[in-house]
Amino acid sequence: MSDLIGSSNPLSDEHKKVLRKIAGLLIPPSDEHNLPGADDDNIFANALVLAQSNATEITRSLDALEARANEREGSSFIGLDLDAQTAVLEDIFGLLEPVVRRITSAYYQDARVLESINLKSTPPFPDGHEVEVGDWSLLDPVKARAPFYRKV
Amino acid sequence: MTEDHVDVLIIGAGASGAAIAWSLAETKMRIVCLEQGDWMNPHDYPSAHMDWESRASGPFSFDPNVRGRTTDYPVNNANSPISVANFNGVGGGTILYAGHFPRFHPSDFRVKTLDGVAEDWPVDYETLTPYYDQNDRMMGVSGLEGDPAYPPKPSIMPPVPLSKSGTMLAKGFNKLGWHWWPSDSAVATQQYDGRDQCINLGACITGCAQGAKASTDITYWPHAIRAGVELRTRCRVREITVREDGMAGGAIYYDAEGTEQQISAEVVVVACNGIGTPRLLLNSKSNLFPDGLVNSSGLVGKNLMFHPYSFIYGTFDTELDGPRGPSNCIWSQEFYETDLSRGFTRGFTYEIVRGLGPATNAATQMVSGQIAWGKDHHTSARRVLNQTTGMVGICEDLPDERNRVTLDPELKDPDGIPAPKLDYTLSENSRKMLEFSIARATEILEAAGGHDIESMGPMPAGGWHLMGTARMGTDPATSVVNEWGRCHDVKNLFIVDGSIFVTSAGVNPTRTIQALALYVADSMKQRLANLFD
Numbered sequence: 297m298s299d300l301i302g303s304s305n306p307l308s309d310e311h312k313k314v315l316r317k318i319a320g321l322l323i324p325p326s327d328e329h330n331l332p333g334a335d336d337d338n339i340f341a342n343a344l345v346l347a348q349s350n351a352t353e354i355t356r357s358l359d360a361l362e363a364r365a366n367e368r369e370g371s372s373f374i375g376l377d378l379d380a381q382t383a384v385l386e387d388i389f390g391l392l393e394p395v396v397r398r399i400t401s402a403y404y405q406d407a408r409v410l411e412s413i414n415l416k417s418t419p420p421f422p423d424g425h426e427v428e429v430g431d432w433s434l435l436d437p438v439k440a441r442a443p444f445y446r447k448v
Numbered sequence: 449m450t451e452d453h454v455d456v457l458i459i460g461a462g463a464s465g466a467a468i469a470w471s472l473a474e475t476k477m478r479i480v481c482l483e484q485g486d487w488m489n490p491h492d493y494p495s496a497h498m499d500w501e502s503r504a505s506g507p508f509s510f511d512p513n514v515r516g517r518t519t520d521y522p523v524n525n526a527n528s529p530i531s532v533a534n535f536n537g538v539g540g541g542t543i544l545y546a547g548h549f550p551r552f553h554p555s556d557f558r559v560k561t562l563d564g565v566a567e568d569w570p571v572d573y574e575t576l577t578p579y580y581d582q583n584d585r586m587m588g589v590s591g592l593e594g595d596p597a598y599p600p601k602p603s604i605m606p607p608v609p610l611s612k613s614g615t616m617l618a619k620g621f622n623k624l625g626w627h628w629w630p631s632d633s634a635v636a637t638q639q640y641d642g643r644d645q646c647i648n649l650g651a652c653i654t655g656c657a658q659g660a661k662a663s664t665d666i667t668y669w670p671h672a673i674r675a676g677v678e679l680r681t682r683c684r685v686r687e688i689t690v691r692e693d694g695m696a697g698g699a700i701y702y703d704a705e706g707t708e709q710q711i712s713a714e715v716v717v718v719a720c721n722g723i724g725t726p727r728l729l730l731n732s733k734s735n736l737f738p739d740g741l742v743n744s745s746g747l748v749g750k751n752l753m754f755h756p757y758s759f760i761y762g763t764f765d766t767e768l769d770g771p772r773g774p775s776n777c778i779w780s781q782e783f784y785e786t787d788l789s790r791g792f793t794r795g796f797t798y799e800i801v802r803g804l805g806p807a808t809n810a811a812t813q814m815v816s817g818q819i820a821w822g823k824d825h826h827t828s829a830r831r832v833l834n835q836t837t838g839m840v841g842i843c844e845d846l847p848d849e850r851n852r853v854t855l856d857p858e859l860k861d862p863d864g865i866p867a868p869k870l871d872y873t874l875s876e877n878s879r880k881m882l883e884f885s886i887a888r889a890t891e892i893l894e895a896a897g898g899h900d901i902e903s904m905g906p907m908p909a910g911g912w913h914l915m916g917t918a919r920m921g922t923d924p925a926t927s928v929v930n931e932w933g934r935c936h937d938v939k940n941l942f943i944v945d946g947s948i949f950v951t952s953a954g955v956n957p958t959r960t961i962q963a964l965a966l967y968v969a970d971s972m973k974q975r976l977a978n979l980f981d
Contacts, residue, residue, distance in 0.1 A: 404833075424648050430610025435628075447554065
């Protein structure tokens with residue numbers, strides 16, 4: 297995975313560890329849907345790539361999380377048990393928007409995840425999508441309406 | 449520095465630059481167009497890649513400050529609630545537009561007479577009609593004749609599909625007895641002029657890998673180039689030069705290597721959009737024009753108009769289109785014409801936006817709390833993803849001299865040219881219109897069966913439409929160009945982009961920008977013998 301991340305990623309190893317923990321808490325694996333969590337190797341690697349473009353905001357969010365964990369539980373976030381981590385996350389969720397956006401974006405661009413929500417696991421091009429024409433008879437009452445643009 | 453001479457120099461290869469280049473080509477004059485960006489390779493477009501949504505918010509973002517290509521220029525949006533959206537390359541803004549392609553209405557050209565606001569245009573709908581028709585043929589417009597919101601207009605190809613989202617929302621409109629109609633769309637629903645038909649990639653605003661969307665790199669430009677126009681890419685114009693007799697002399701630009709070049713011309717046409725054009729004119733200072741070129745009125749850069757956008761979407765209990773299908777679907781102009789009982793003057797168009805990509809949809813609704821995180825996430829997400837649809841309200845913006853483009857004293861592009869700085873305040877009229885558009889759209893979504901409705905207005909990133917900053921008119925004291933696009937101050941300098949708009953109307957502007965460019969071209973051709981009189 298580290299090859300995928302690349303050495304240019306401005307997040308520290310500690311930040312990455314916390315970020316991965318958050319990813320798994322936000323979107324855990326699902327046995328029911330046979331899906332990985334967002335802390336899956338490939339998905340998280342992509343999340344880190346996405347995070348590069350707003351690493352400053354993400355770092356700020358992670359620092360706020362760490363501060364809250366210390367203030368509330370007297371421990372680093374990673375050192376907390378699952379219930380306490382969840383509670384801190386709930387407490388500070390509004391400050392984690394940049395983190396949530398990157399993790400969620402990475403998750404919902406993974407082929408396995410897309411297939412599970414009835415979308416193609418390939419790029420849109422070149423195959424495209426089938427789209428039904430729709431019910432044009434719905435337009436009949438509008439067609440019956442007199443022109444209503446202003447004459448000048 | 450090298451120097452060459454042409455008959456007509458066009459600056460900018462976007463919507464209007466392409467149209468006027470093609471139209472003027474029949475004169476057999478030597479025409480050169482300078483474009484700061486590149487030709488696009490369709491295989492680079494996000495929709496050819498798995499991570500298309502990420503690419504759409506990075507290298508193909510419509511925000512130049514996010515995109516940050518070397519071919520872009522930065523924009524200082526700090527003093528504006530709406531930031532500029534554009535693209536720099538052959539095709540310009542049409543590369544990343546949705547192709548939603550309405551015309552103005554006849555009333556849009558007579559706002560002073562009809563509603564007592566702003567100014568009337570010096571041209572009217574009837575004058576532009578043949579140019580709208582000509583542009584429709586060149587771009588290839590899909591739609592359906594008979595819309596009661598418009599005078600009769602032709603349709604070239606069948607409309608884009610109604611599909612699940614359109615069907616759902618059409619029921620809502622019908623329940624309320626409100627107007628809707630299949631959108632006129634610059635998306636080919638059949639093979640057209642060498643372009644393949646739409647295959648519902650669903651990523652129109654990130655560039656169309658299929659080539660079904662009418663961006664001018666694949667519509668006007670191939671025809672213009674075959675007719676003899678020379679298009680030079682990676683040529684960033686720093687300033688328009690002025691001869692001793694006060695006429696435009698040509699331009700100084702930087703080539704791909706950053707080397708300064710000069711080109712002289714008998715006629716110069718500026719087609720750089722409502723931000724890029726005033727930026728260039730204000731950067732073109734000289735002894736004769738110390739306040740910027742053609743700025744004797746002081747109006748260059750002033751009267752900046754966006755379309756403040758509202759965005760309203762809801763969730764439904766059935767699967768809809770999600771990211772499948774063209775962005776365009778249907779429109780409503782129920783609230784287009786002025787009705788002062790609504791609390792504002794002028795009006796707006798609803799553009800139905802079908803659905804969102806899963807990553808965008810999930811991220812947005814995770815943040816808003818509509819999709820749960822933790823153990824309930826997967827169940828919660830399945831109630832939302834592919835089940836969201838909605839609309840944007842494109843609100844008419846009225847001109848205000850305080851809304852303006854100036855030159856930033858610090859910010860510069862990669863060639864060191866000062867960047868544009870915006871000062872823009874949302875008017876009370878626009879604010880009321882946005883609120884009204886959100887309230888009515890909420891009713892439409894509810895009537896259609898939607899719930900968990902969310903909205904925003906104005907959309908902070910929605911500055912797609914850039915207008916009014918070098919407006920047209922018959923009085924040199926209150927306008928920058930005359931009624932056929934020629935600058936009052938410099939008679940061999942023409943402007944053809946959205947900056948010459950007098951008002952913004954409540955529709956996407958590209959079709960009117962191009963019709964105006966063709967009209968200006970025809971006006972020039974009819975006056976070739978005495979063009980500078």
